[in-house]
Each structure stands twice: as structure tokens, then as C-alpha cells.
Amino acid sequence: MSTDYQQAREALGRRLRELRFSHPAGHLTGAQLAQRLGWSAPKVSKLENGRQTATPDDLRAWADATGHPETFDELRARLAGFESHIRSWRRQLAAGHRAPQEAHNTAQADAALLRAWESSWVVGILQTPDYARSIFTRFSELHRSPKDIEEAVRARMRRQELLYSGQRRYRIVLGESVLRSLVCPPAVLAAQLDRLYNVIGLDTVELGIVPFGASLKLPPGPGFWIYDDRQVVTETWHSELWIEDADTIATYERVWATLQESAVYGADAHNVINAAQRALSSP
Template identity: 70%
Template sequence: MSTDYQAAREASGVRLREIRLSTPRGRLTGTQLAREYGWNKSKVSRLENGKQTPTPDDLRMWVDACGQPETYDELLARLRGFESHIRSWRRQLAAGHRPVQDAHNDAQANSSVLRAWESSWIVGILQTPDYARAVLTRSAELHKSPQDTEEAVRSRMKRQELLYSGGRRYHIILWEPVLRALICPPSALAAQLDRLMGVIGMDTVELGIVPLHASLKVPPGVGFWIYDDRQVVTETWHAELWLDDAISVETYLRTWKLLQKSAVYGADAHNLIHSARRMLPPP
């Protein structure tokens, strides 16, 4: 968890403690507050010490128990502030994958120059429906989230309209193992690789592949997107990070440029994709 995120969570906890200790009826103990809602008594301590992120419902119950409902908007704004940087999958996927896909659609629609590095799978903007369906299904299974796969796939496919609407330039780099990872049935991967070969030469997409044997300036690490050199989106198994501070953006941009030095394009990229296609088992 980032230092900035943890510091913000701890500051929020300090504010929660202030509210609990200054109720109109006098000081409210943590035990009394926990008993009010049947919480585990350690929950109050975890929230006040920045060890647990409150939910909006937690905040509402807290201010109501403390007789200070007017502080709810302030606390919610604090929560939204640090959640805008680290968005846990548990919270994001509570309503399924479709809202997450819609958020990415909006972010890309509002950008002109988009750079991506991906070391795990084909990026969503270039996915076929069957490949996207496999990825999203596995994600829902991992996170035990609602299965709205078909709606999520439709939203992800809608994003691809941005490739043809003009006004944007995609600079995408994939690591070669991505071309061979069977995170979907072989037939779906074959169609996905055909799709990638068809992307090469598009005037809105620059597709590079970093060969497995290439000398790397930096380790491959996790995938990420950079929007207009102003915002970075990357993800871990537990959360998505949306970063907009200048130092972080510059670090990711520098990383992307170092990875680009190892990438091949045009016919060389086509040959790598075609080679991966030929290695698939026959249908």
C-alpha cells in the first residue's frame, strides 16, 4: 500500500477519533460505539488507527452514533480522495465488472496519447470478445464478484470504437509471453492473435512486441497505462492504482520508454505473433 494512501487513511482515522470524543452528549467510548452497531470492538480501533478503510455506511453510522451527521460529507470526501488513487477490487467489483469497464472507457475517451505496457495479457482495447470473456470470467471467479460477464464484454468491445473515431494515438507494447499464455481456450487465443496481426499497420495504433530473448533495460514488472503523460493506471491482485502525481507519472513514463527500447515493430512484431499462432495446438 502506498505511503500517501496510508497517510491519508491515518489522517481520516484521526478525524474519526476527534468526532467520537466530541459528541454533543460528551465523550463516547470505542466500546460504546461498537456495541451500538454490533461491531467487533476492535473495528473502532482499526478505523481510528488507519488499519482499516471505512465504507460509506461505516461513516454514516459513525457520525449518527456520535450525533454529528453534518460531518458525513467531509468524511466521505476524504474517503473518495484516497480511494480515487487506490481502488480495491472488492469495492469496485461489488456491482460487477461492467462499471469498471465503463470507467476505463471514459478515461480513454478523454485522452489523446495513450501508452501501454502489458506483461500478462492482451490489452482490453485490442481483445476479441472470446478472449475478453475468458479474462473477465476468470477475474470474477478470483474476486468472487457478480457474474455480469456479457455486459462487461459489451462495454469492453465498445471501447474499441475509440480506435476508429480519430483524435487518439495508441502506443502499445506487449511482452512476448503474453502471446502464448493460455488464459483462454486455444481457439480463442488463435483468433486473438489473428486480431493482433491485423492491428499492425493501423494509423491509430503502434504495436510493439518485446521478444522473450530481448535484453531488457528494466524488469518487465506489471502492466500499466499512461494517459496523456498525466495519469497512470496500473493494477495488482487486490486493487487498481490511479496515479496522477508528477513523480509517479514520470517514473512510469521513463519505465515505458526503457521497455520500448527492447520492442520490435512492423514485420518483426508480425513474425513473433505468427510464430506464437503456429505453436498453438490444432483445433
């Protein structure tokens, strides 16, 4: 967990402790508050010490039980302030994979220019249903999350309607490794490569491929999306980062522009995809 995230969680915990201490009828002990809330005493301690992230329902109950219902909006704003930046997979996937997909659908629908870099797998907006199904299945196993695979696939496929609205421009750069990675059965990858081949030339998508032999000014690094010039979304194995800091966004824009310089487009990109198709079909 990042230092900034943990510090924000601890700061929220200190504010919760202040509210417990300042109950209008007098100081409440942790045990007394837990009894009022119907919680275990360890939960109160974990929230106050930043070892557990509160939910909005937790915060509303806390504000009411400590006699400060008017502080709920403040507490909720504090929570939104740091959770909007770091969203753990454990919390996001507690009810399955569909909800995070819907969040991405909304974020992309709100943008006009969307730039992406990826060197590990095909980005969701260009995935075939079978490829998406393979990805969701593997990540469901990794995170031991509910396997709402078909609901997640349908949500991701709905996002692709944005490609054809004419209201957005996608500038996507993929490393050639994406074309070769067997994160799905070979037949599924073959169909996915066909999909990428046919996307080239679509007026709303500029798809570039960085070939293996290309000279790079930067290491590839993790994949990310830039929504207009206001938000970056990237991910780690344990969380997604939704970044709105202007200086950090500017850094990602420079990274994207630098990697994009190594990409090939049009017929040259077709040739790279063709090479991956031949390699996949060769014995």
C-alpha cells in the same frame, strides 16, 4: 496493503474519533455511537483504528450521529484522496466486474494519448470478446466475485469504440509472451492473434511487440497504462493503483520509453505474431 494507504486510513480513523469525542452534547462512547447508528461496536472500533475502510454512507452517518454534519464533505474528500490511488479488488468487485470496466472506459475516453505496456495478457482495448470472457472468468474465480461475465465483456467491448473515434492515439507495447500465454483455449488465442495482426496499420494504434530475443535495458515488470501525462494505472493481485503524482508518472514514462526501444513494429511485428500462430497450430 501499502504503507501510504494504511497511514491515510488510520488518519481518517483518528479524525472520526475526534468527532465522536466532540459531540455537542458531550463525549460519546464507542458503544453509544454504535447504538445510534445501528452498527456493531466492533465496526466503530475498526473504523477508528484504520482496520476497515469507510464507505461514503458510513461517513455521512458518522458525521450526522456525532453532531457534525458539516464535516461530511471533509471526510468524503479524505476518503477520495486515498481510495483514488489504491482501489482494492475486494471492494471494486463486490458488485461484479462491469463497474470497474466502466471506470476504465471513462478514464480512457478522457485521454488523448494512451500508452501501455503489458507482458502477461492482451490489453483490454485489443481483446476479442472470447478472450475477454476467459480473462473475466478466471479472475472471477480468483477473487470469488459475482460472475457478471457477459456484462463485463460488453462494457469492455464498448471501450473499443474509442479506437475508431479518431480523437485518441494508442501506443501499445506487448511482450511476445502475451502471444504465447494460454490464458484461454487455443482456438480463442488463435482468433486473438488474428485480431492483433489486423490492428497493425490502424491509424489510431501503434502496436509494438518485444520479441523473446530482444535485448532489454529493464526487466519487463508489471503492466501499466499512462493516460496523457497525468495518470498511471497499474495493478497487483489485490488492488489497482491509480497514480497522479507527477514524479511517479515521470518514472513510468521512462520505463515505457525504455521498454518501447526493444519493440518491433509493422512487418517485423507481423512476423512475431505469425511465429506465435505457427507455434500454436503445430502438433
